[in-house]
Amino acid sequence: MRIFKEDLKEVGLVLIFVLGAIPLFAQQTGLKSTDYEKSQYYIEMRDGVKLHTIVYAPNDASRDYPILMTRTPYSCAPYAEDAIPDNIIRNPDLQAEGFIIVCQDVRGRWMSDVGRAIHDDDSKQNR
Numbered sequence: 001m002r003i004f005k006e007d008l009k010e011v012g013l014v015l016i017f018v019l020g021a022i023p024l025f026a027q028q029t030g031l032k033s034t035d036y037e038k039s040q041y042y043i044e045m046r047d048g049v050k051l052h053t054i055v056y057a058p059n060d061a062s063r064d065y066p067i068l069m070t071r072t073p074y075s076c077a078p079y080a081e082d083a084i085p086d087n088i089i090r091n092p093d094l095q096a097e098g099f100i101i102v103c104q105d106v107r108g109r110w111m112s113d114v115g116r117a118i119h120d121d122d123s124k125q126n127r
Helices: 002-025 092-097
Strands: 036-044 050-058 067-072 100-105
Touching: none
Parallel strands: 067 100
Antiparallel strands: 036 050, 050 100
């Protein structure tokens, strides 16, 4: 039993070493913020409210990319035309994999239109 425990410890140490070294050999050529192009749009909703939308697309147009969209009340800043943050999204692995990243401000927040409030009291108008 004692020999089995020692063998198990050795196998565990080898696994920790091998699994710890995997990131060192992973592909390190992921996309950086400078590899993206930034575009800004106002997308009109059915009720006419325009939502501010920022699209970060990889400069390399030789292949198709999946789209990752976020709609947030917490701002899609920076809003300046040439400003691209170091990390476009919180997960740098997704940025490095090459996604088209779309960020949209929700209605009534930051650069989006307010429009008509959803919960207006229409009963006051009928009196």
